[in-house]
Amino acid sequence: MLLLYDLDDPLRLGTTLNHPGNNMLHSEKIFTMLNYKLTYFNMRGRGEIIRYLFAYSGIKYEDNRIEWADWPNIKPTIPFGKVPILEIDGVIIHQSLAIARYLAKENGVAGKTPLEQALVDAIVDTIDDFMSMFPWAEKDHDVKKRAFNDLLTNVAPGLLQDLENFLGNKNWLVGESVTWADFYWDVCSTTLLSLKSDLEDSNPKLWVLKRRVQALPAVAAWIQQRPKTSL
Ligand SMILES: N[C@@H](CCC(=O)N[C@@H](CS)C(=O)NCC(=O)O)C(=O)O
Known part of the structure; x- marks a missing residue:
């Protein structure tokens, strides 16, 4: 087992990794900074929740x-052949939500208790179920347009209403402080609004939440500096 520390902040244990093939029977402390490399396309897409968590942390x-x-x-060089992947000192994590959950846990925004964490995961999965229904890679333009219109017109309103009911009068989706469920709402709703801007005409509490997330200084700074892409 390797215990890895952040040199900039030695009191903060960065993470603990079980390196495959590591036969050491004892723990060895290595005072080094972790190297994080996120690989994704030049778009927000499934990479953006990970970038939010890096920005926030x-x-x-x-x-x-x-x-x-x-x-x-x-x-062919990427395990499982899909991105995003996150390399942490040579260890590769795939699946955007697994990566995001790991970073959220490391940085205190996964939910304060196991119950909160389950609720956060449930909200993230609910939003992700919907985003995964869009045929992003469909080649036939007309088929794609029809499917997008149907989802945005007939399915999105129900989801937004459910999310607003869940949010109620709280400041954040789960618990007393921001979690990565709030980040995921912001990331995905930015894409939804880019596809259908009048979604903002209903469910005002959700859009207040979006502005609350975007007002967090680290998030605001990231949004300002990130490459501008359509998706
Ligand atoms: N569930 C996976 C989906 C990964 C995925 O489908 N990634 C797409 C880009 S968003 C991809 O790698 N497409 C290229 C390909 O499949 O060859 C995740 O959340 O990471």
């Missing part, structure tokens, strides 16, 4: 944005 990372033209050569 202030942890430095490499934001490796690959070009679509290079993807066919890169894909």
Whole structure:
């Protein structure tokens, strides 16, 4: 087992990794900073929740944005052949929500108790279920347009109402402080609004929450500085 520390803040244990193939029977402390490298396309998409968590935590990372033209050569080199992936000192995590949950736990925004964490996960999965219904990679323009219109017009309002009911009069979706469920709402609703801006005409509490998330200084700074992409 390797215990890894942040040199900038030695009191903060960065993380503990069981390195595959590591036969050491004892613990060895290595005083080093973790190297984080996020690999994704040059878009917000499934990478953005991870970038939010890095922005919020202030942890430095490499934001490796690959070009679509290079993807066919890169894909076979990536475990499971999909991005985003996060490399942490050579250990690769795949699946955007697994990566985000890991960073959320490390940085105190996963929910304060196991119950809160379950509620956070449930909200994230609910939003993700909906975002996954969109046929993002559909090649036929008309088929894609029809499916998007249907989801945005007929399915989104019900989801937004359910989310607003869940939020009620609270400041944050779960618990007394911001969690990555609030970040995920902000990230995904930005995409939904880019596709159908009048979604903002209903469910005002959800849009107040969105502004609350975007007013967090670290989030505001990231939104200001991030590359501008349509999705
Ligand atoms: N459930 C996975 C989905 C990963 C995924 O489908 N990634 C897409 C980009 S958003 C991808 O790698 N597409 C290229 C390909 O499948 O070749 C996650 O959340 O990470």
